[in-house]
Amino acid sequence: MPPPPTAAQVLQPSDERRRQILAAARICFARAGFHGASMGQICAEAQMSPGALYRYFPSKDAIIEAIAEEERAGAVACMEHLRGPGSIADRLVATAMEYLASARDPESGGLMVEICSESLRNTTVGARFCELEEMVRATMRTAIAEARAHGEVPADLDLDVALTMIFAFGDGLMMRLQFERDVALEAIEPHLLRVVRALLRMDEA
Amino acid sequence: MPPPPTAAQVLQPSDERRRQILAAARICFARAGFHGASMGQICAEAQMSPGALYRYFPSKDAIIEAIAEEERAGAVACMEHLRGPGSIADRLVATAMEYLASARDPESGGLMVEICSESLRNTTVGARFCELEEMVRATMRTAIAEARAHGEVPADLDLDVALTMIFAFGDGLMMRLQFERDVALEAIEPHLLRVVRALLRMDEA
Numbered sequence: 001m002p003p004p005p006t007a008a009q010v011l012q013p014s015d016e017r018r019r020q021i022l023a024a025a026r027i028c029f030a031r032a033g034f035h036g037a038s039m040g041q042i043c044a045e046a047q048m049s050p051g052a053l054y055r056y057f058p059s060k061d062a063i064i065e066a067i068a069e070e071e072r073a074g075a076v077a078c079m080e081h082l083r084g085p086g087s088i089a090d091r092l093v094a095t096a097m098e099y100l101a102s103a104r105d106p107e108s109g110g111l112m113v114e115i116c117s118e119s120l121r122n123t124t125v126g127a128r129f130c131e132l133e134e135m136v137r138a139t140m141r142t143a144i145a146e147a148r149a150h151g152e153v154p155a156d157l158d159l160d161v162a163l164t165m166i167f168a169f170g171d172g173l174m175m176r177l178q179f180e181r182d183v184a185l186e187a188i189e190p191h192l193l194r195v196v197r198a199l200l201r202m203d204e205a
Numbered sequence: 206m207p208p209p210p211t212a213a214q215v216l217q218p219s220d221e222r223r224r225q226i227l228a229a230a231r232i233c234f235a236r237a238g239f240h241g242a243s244m245g246q247i248c249a250e251a252q253m254s255p256g257a258l259y260r261y262f263p264s265k266d267a268i269i270e271a272i273a274e275e276e277r278a279g280a281v282a283c284m285e286h287l288r289g290p291g292s293i294a295d296r297l298v299a300t301a302m303e304y305l306a307s308a309r310d311p312e313s314g315g316l317m318v319e320i321c322s323e324s325l326r327n328t329t330v331g332a333r334f335c336e337l338e339e340m341v342r343a344t345m346r347t348a349i350a351e352a353r354a355h356g357e358v359p360a361d362l363d364l365d366v367a368l369t370m371i372f373a374f375g376d377g378l379m380m381r382l383q384f385e386r387d388v389a390l391e392a393i394e395p396h397l398l399r400v401v402r403a404l405l406r407m408d409e410a
Contacts, residue, residue, distance in 0.1 A: 033238070083272060116380060117318050163382060164388055165396050172377025176369060183369055191370050191404060198403035199396060 021046050021056060022070060025063045030110030034118060034125050048135065060121055067111075068128050069195060074102055075136050088147035089196045092140065096170055102172045112174055114174060137163055144200065153200045165199050221279055226251050226261060227275060230268045232327055235315030239323060239330050265282050272316075273333050279307055280341050282330060287344065293352035294401045297345065301397060303374055306390055308379045349405065358405045 024046035028037035039060055043053050057063045081094035118126035141163055147153050173192075178185060181197055197203065229251035233242035244265055248258050286299035308317055323331035324338075346368060352358050358404045365407075382388065402408065 113322050117322055119384065158392075161388065161392055161396060164385055165378075165393065165400070168381040169374050169376065169400075170375035171380055172375065173370075175376055176373040179324065180369055183366065187363075187366055188370065189286075191366060194403040194406070195370070195374075196401050197402035198399040201399070 009026075017056065018066070021048070021053060022063065022066055026067060026111050028115055029064075029067075033114050034060075034123075056107075064125055064128070065178065070130050070131060071129070072135070073100075075132060077202060078102070079139050082143045087202070088152050089142060089193055089200060091143065092196050093189065093193045096173075096190060097185065097195075099170065100173055100177060100188075104177055104185065110178065116171065116175075124140065133167075137167065140166070148198075152205055153202055154204050157201055162199050166196065169195060170200075206315075212390050214260075217346060222261065223271070226253070227268065227271055231316050232271060234269075234272075234319055238319055239265075239328075242257060269330055269333070271316070273337060275336070277337050277340070280304075283307070284341065285345050287348045292407070293349060293357050294307050294398055294405060294407055296348065297371065297401050298394065298398045300345075301378075302390065302394060304375065305378055305382060309382055309390070315383065318383075321380075322353065338372075342372065352405075358407055359409055362406055370399065374400060 021042070025037070025042045028041045028045050032041065037060075038052065039053065042060075042063065043050050046053065050085045055065065055185075058103065078095050078098040081098060082091050084091055084094060085096070115126070119130055141159055144153065144157075144159055144162065146160070148155065148157055173188070177185070177188075230242070230247045230403070233246045233250050236242065237246065242265075243259065244255065247265075249270065251258065255348055262271065283300050283303040286303060287296050289299060290298055291299070320331070320334045324335055346364055349358065349362075349364055349367065353360065353364070361389050374397075378393070382390070
């Protein structure tokens, strides 16, 4: 017979319960902002009692932390493409395409805009997501530096300016694809590849 | 002797007064959002009494409308570069550089993020700024279509996809340059030109 569950085990939400709460929270945060959305709204959206929700997540901060963790895991998954086949531009575009596809959901896309807004205001939430971006940027920087070492991009390429431009393009596309729902992701892929190649000055290498 | 001022003339703020109120409102909106900022906060920021402020702008909506009008005038001024010398890419980049320079002010940059956020949420404020963007987009579309007619860009260039990409890049740069204060605008200009040329497929024309 298995031992009875410990308190910690009892309080751990099942994967399904956790997914349900975080999905509801994303909707509420996207709609009303991290500050504007209340735990009460999240309960209503998740169709749970406050008692049940607080048992899983003791505060809004705990929910935000869990969403940041989901985003981190998503970013790591996207960056698997950096180890795939093809040129450095192909691999960066594959990474970006997966990110854009996951961000195109109207709810989570709205949340991305909230995250940008928090980052600009330099809030605690903003800082949490800036850390995540630093991780993504460092991984991409390593991949491009390796490509530079192999002569795939020019030796004098300024990695930091190139990365700033690539991230700017990623932010902008992520946001704009929320508005322009009729633009197919596949339609932008060749343009994205042209832009990344231009920013990495691959025709000069 | 001039006739006495009419009521309408008395209520019209002087240019300096107007500038002062709108600058204060931009700071408050950037800090707390269009919904979050109150007329009281705008008064405090402008160092004016509510009575004085309400005499000039009867509502927050009237202030937002005046800011939208300032943005429209700014956009028209930037687009003067589309009639300047150089290739279509040079002219688009000159337009973008003036926009980016004006948006780099920390306060108005923050406001731009609020505007994006409103547009995503499809609010009345968002719709007002979408109209402005439609105007800018139509003007740029005409300029690129003329360049296409002259053979400067390929005949099969999809103007709408190219414009979506250019606007995405503009949005993203505008936002990112708020965070990355140490990146000089002049440093990004050559990259911007490479990207616009790539998006317009000018090397194929």
